[in-house]
Amino acid sequence: MSNKLTKVENPVLIVEGKQADNERLKAESDFLRGTILEDLQDRMTGGFTADNFQLIRTHGMYQQDDRDIRAERQKQKLEPLHNVMLRARLPGGIISTDQWLAIDKFADEYTSYGSIRLTTRQTFQFHGVLKPNIKLMHQTLNSVGLDSIATAGDVNRNVLCTSNPVESELHQEAYEWAIKLSEHLLPKTRAYAEIWLDEERVETTEGEEVEPILGSNYLPRKFKTTVVIPPNNDIDVHANDLNFVAISENGKLIGFNVLVGGGLAMTHGDNSTYPRCADDFGFIPKEKALDVAAAVVTTQRDWGNRVNRKNAKTKYTLDRVGADAFRAEVEERAGVKFEDSRPYEFTHRGDSFGWVAGIDGKEHLTLFIENGRILDLDGVPTGNKALKTGMLEIAKIHKGDFRLTANQNLIVAGVAPEDKATIEKIAREHGLISDKVSNQRMSSMACVAFPTCPLAMAEAERYLPGLVDDVEAILEKNNLKDESIILRVTGCPNGCGRAMLAEIGLVGKGPGKYNMYLGSDLAGSRVPKLYKENVDEAMILSEIDALTARWSAERNDNEAFGDFVIRAGIVEQVIVSFRDFHHA
Template sequence: MSDTKSPFIVEGKLADNERLKAQSRHLRGTIEQDLQDPLTGGFTADNFQLIRFHGMYQQDDRDIRAERTKQKLEPLHNVMLRARLPGGICNPEQWLAIDKFADEYTMYGSIRLTTRQTFQFHGVLKPNIKLMHQTLNSVGIDSIATAGDVNRNVLCTSNPIESEVHQQAYEWATKISEHLLPKTRAYAEIWLNGEKLETTDKEPILGDTYLPRKFKTTVVIPPQNDVDVHANDLNFVAIAENGKLVGFNVLVGGGLAMTHGDKTTFPRKADDFGFIPLEHTLAVAEAVVTTQRDWGNRVNRKNAKTKYTLERVGVDNFRAEVEKRAGVKFAESKPYEFTSRGDRIGWVEGIDGKFHLTLFIENGRILDYPGKTLKTGCREIAKIHQGDFRMTANQNLIVAGVPADQKDAIEALAREHGLIQPDVSKQRMDSMACVALPTCPLAMAEAERFLPGAVDQLDEVMAKHGLSEDSVIFRVTGCPNGCGRAMLAEVGLVGKGPGRYNLHLGGNREGTRIPRMFKENITEQEIMAILDELLGQWAGSREANESFGDFVVRTGVIAPVINSAQDFYD
């Protein structure tokens, strides 16, 4: 690392993850030996953590954990894989390969679209892990650096009408992703039977012990904030002139994770560093990452994210260091405005004359259900589709680049298989949850399985108050780590324990305000009673076009979060 004498280095005993990374031989560990061990279905010691850098988390089915313990069996270990798809784009051939593997080699048979604008396989047993990587590699997909202390899958606004600007922004998302990838050959050696070389890997950007903590990057095209910029460490806000991308406003230091009971942790909005022309994009991305690499907290992982580094060293100091390393001076930010975050469900025509069909996928779970054969429908569309698929950061799927003469055929397949349903409420479309139970080991409460029933109740409350044509941004996450982005919702639920949640209110529709906790550790029934009362007040006395989040702030139901480091817990 550079700048080791900087006053901004946190001194103290390093977190054990730092030892693990230093001793990993650039992320190799003894993963290959673990793969050959038939006595356990899981990974042991450091490898449990190291496989994350290869895009996997070890999990088990928590629904059957107790029963297996009674039978004196170890948990049913398996892995979840998260693919690397910058901008969430894949082609029909790739989709068919993803679909086939999910059918044949996963415990649940589903494809899970995520808030990180990619897909996950859940329930892959150890004998099939190498095959999974090789299958994806055969169609040009990998899972390098989609987890662990690295820059993860780079998001990009997925369904703008200005197709040319989107293409340019997507290309930059891909360039940023490639530029910030680990350089180690460990992934190819272990999973793709790559030639084993002497360990001469160099990591000029990430460093030999990689980053202090996970790092998330987005490219966003206003006026849509569908990637939730304030949930991410580094954001490039596209600035277009005359239909051409000319540069980016750079936002740094967003993040939503926190720890229950630890007030040194909190969600935080990103700071606007200023504008850069396109030619400086990669240099600035690298400079932000290396500054966080060198100044981030490697002693306390709970305070290791970029947002805490900015709070500790000061935004001006961090920005100045980025300018120094990149050899770039930030100009004043260009004006832009966010007006929405949701996906435009249905058909949208691009300026190139091609059409994009956004399909609402509740919770992002693509599976065949009785009367709603979503997975089969996507497969049948992939067989005839001539464009690409785009996974959105709101867990939906876009059939993109459809020529006019193919619209009817694709829409017919979507309707036949329940991918288009006329009775989906606006509220349901504006609701989202993370996976949580039964697979996520961090989950404290239900989220994905909780959401559909909760929205049923919320729809009833909305109808009761004459609000069926309205909605609130409603999100549920099973723990405080933030995967469901509840800390940018108008109504956010954060799992506290089985059947219990912290209720947060007061975010806004644009995703530029953190909500504040209104009630702690309450049940679903208590949540719905509170929302019934407040939604009734909103219906009766809101101002013109006033959103629910703005209403509860204006009327004093909840105080706005101005600076979360100072007032989030007030």
Template sequence: MSELKLSDNERAKRESNFLRGTIEQDLQDDLTGGFTGDNYHLIRVHGMYQQDDRDIRNERTAQKLEPLHNVMLRARLPGGIIKPEQWLVVDKFAEESSIYGSIRLTTRQTFQYHGVLKRDIKHMHQTLNSTGIDSIATAGDVNRNVLCTSNPVESHLHQEAYEWAKQISEHLLPKTRAYLEIWLDGERLNTPEEEPILGATYLPRKFKTTVVVPPHNDVDLHANDLNFVAIAENGKLVGFNVLVGGGLAMTHGDTATYPRKATEFGFIPLSHTIAIAEAVVTTQRDMGNRVDRKNAKTKYTLERVGVEVFKAEVEKRAGIEFGAIRPYKFTSRGDRFGWVEGIDGKQHLTLFIENGRILDYPGKPLKTGLREIAKIHQGDFRITANQNLIIAGVPTEQKAQIEQLAREHGLIEDSVSEQRKSSMACVALPTCPLAMAESERVLPEYVTELEGYLAKHNITDDNIIFRVTGCPNGCGRAMLAEVGLVGKAPGRYNLHLGGNREGTRIPRMYKENITDRQIMEELDTLIGRWSAERNSGEGFGDFVIRAGIIAPVIDSARDFYAAV
């Protein structure tokens, strides 16, 4: 690829002095609340996105004010585990220094702050660092927060898987001292720097990794570039099946972009885990498309160079060969709400947090409730990839006290339907600059309508995996839902149908660019048919395919856009 043809992001990374840019100088500029030039993009590798409140943008423009620039920070929490003492620090900063005062649990199994002004950014990083948390490489062209199945039942197996998630995360982090120097006032060393894994210009595009413990696919492995599927024998982890090349983002109107499931490469023993992780990343680093960012993800590299070519290069770099895939099966991907007892005898409480938004609402002081629980909890908190929270490792004698606090603060509501628990949305408006339509703010209303249709058609004992995203970038994982809405414009979405409950099939577009009212009318009719015509135990996604309402996506690189 000619140097002249590289995307401008490649130039910015090359000239950034290992991700430093002129971020420090920007921090001193009080004439604007934002970051300028390349720094707008460089802060992403430091875990932040520049945003503004789009609800008041026009009002501020009329007042001849710039947009209310602020940053969203995404923390690095491999496996989503955070200690109660850390949570109290996170909670305090949100309360005192965020415009919105909330903590947002994400589909990447971590938390986000929204609405942090420039004057508070350095304090934010130093506050998190004081409790052992950072935001290194949670965005940008690097390996991002490593997910791990939240499994509070098989405690020993989960602990092994979690330790591997942490090791992978640490091994693949950027080696530059930029984060330490800029945000934590670290010493500047007069020694040459290098990035032996990520390279001087880092990866061609974002890279996502998971560690998955079957039979629960709660991390939606097919949304990720690299996946380690845990294989256990007699309750002991012995190795991983490796799957590569998943991803859900696409671009409206560009048929060269599409969601793609991950491809099975083979089995490896535990001793080869880090070597394979590094080999996959460096292969994508060197083979990935640095000219067209829309085709720069690992999924497109596999399609362009061929799966076998990519796999052989990984084997060569790691110095091993993949074994045959070991048997595994996914039966579910939702969180298990309420109390469960682990094999270690500890109690674990999974709380449903609608949209992952932790805030004190009228009559539901969720944020205060979690603060009070954190003050007495002796175990840990686990953020799930479905935007919920597990209070894990509760001694039996403390169970009643924890439950009482949760109920008093609206963290447990017995009336929450299975449909609501099976629905998810990205943040979208007003803070996400990419959002074309509402998502988080309309999800509760849409779910209420779906609940009404299920009741109308006498099927309240069932539910649909329902997801809404404000744009086609995939944050809400609508492209692995039974019903997925992808934002096109205010109040308008593409309606996708035909995913399955296990998260192993991509849905196909059923109707394009239709209003939310049209969508609900379609779903009312389809749910009626599902109720009347379904086989025993047949999920909605499986039904619409069997009934010929939509054709299944077999090979998304070739038939996702096919007129069938």
């Protein structure tokens, strides 16, 4: 799939028409304050009302309810059991053990599910926090140096960074750039501190520019940024608006190749929406990274579609105005000329599980956390089910830090050799390490979906473990026991589980029904194609069985499943334009 920059004849830089209501909402929000404080004091409802339902997203929260009991509560003439999900801001995914102890305690005492959820955005989420505990939640985070500013809404969200534990010096510098990018692109309004931390408001002076990068109406749509260290594309660069691919010489970071315009979300039945891989704009020295980031964001701010939110992401702006015009605008705003991209290659995705030695003499243990859900199953911390208790015990003694990965896993990083045996013993005793976990299970991922996500059309997190059981049996039957397929399930087409960069991607269409996509590659640079539409779980297994039988019998040496289905003509590879995704 080519990422060659495109030209558009007579590009439309600004989309004219009646703006989406979210634009009114942001303009009238008093820089994201709204009337959230008043809503917090309203005990007649467990939820947030009117515009505040949307505004709390820019403070890192989504209002949800338990959909498993929604119908029963309606029968009882009760409103849905409103609560919020909070997503923390954790650029690069690094968290200290003291911070972990604090979030573990809060999850135990103040969330409905008692769990810590690791996400594909390389951070953690609390689920099921009731209104009386929301302010305490933010103050708890603040007390250990954390927050949830701009982890949702029309802003730049949590900045990802490769979790690479081996090249420690290069990773440290890349991680520091992830922090700088996060801070540079944050909203500058003090709304978060005033509402949740009781900071006194200081009025702005006349003519003072509150949001020099994001603007008074913020961005047209959500925006995602990453820093990645080849050869491991463990953060899926092509799923994001802005990506900095680290280029090094002699182990030292010298600059970045900049990729712009990736995104996976689409809408069922709307062919104007589609997944898209990012375009490579070229190389910049590292000193220009913040200027280029601001230029990309402000160009999208000014040119993005504020009329139709379904076409408001950066990927649609690039296709409307042409990637070459967008790049030229970025160059002008940043005062830089992109050089030719420096050579790099992504050879794999995902995480390397088990112990890995770093160049600093420290050891790093990557733990597989199925679906990212850290919980003592059944609420009983016994046997091999006590994942949450196990992490708590490790946090009490670990002298390094934890690194959350963009694949919902966790690295116990910076372990001194003399502590290695003790930490492994705790991990094994609590089920955080199991020799029975297959390659297939470690290559599979799902979004949250039911019962909490209001957008879910089908199961994902709760469906995946059993699905993997069945796929493992199919692979063994077809003499592929030690092989794996990048398998991802999402409850809707909004892209949270990155199914549209999977070798097999299942996208929820309705209860028990999914669209089945095939054909991404191991590097994560190819969008899969629709293979079967609206299929049930039995048909999914039947198709996987038939396809893996062919893969086993017809594959070339070490040929990955995604490459095989394209070479065999099961799905087509070539997408001339991502806008033709639904037809190619």
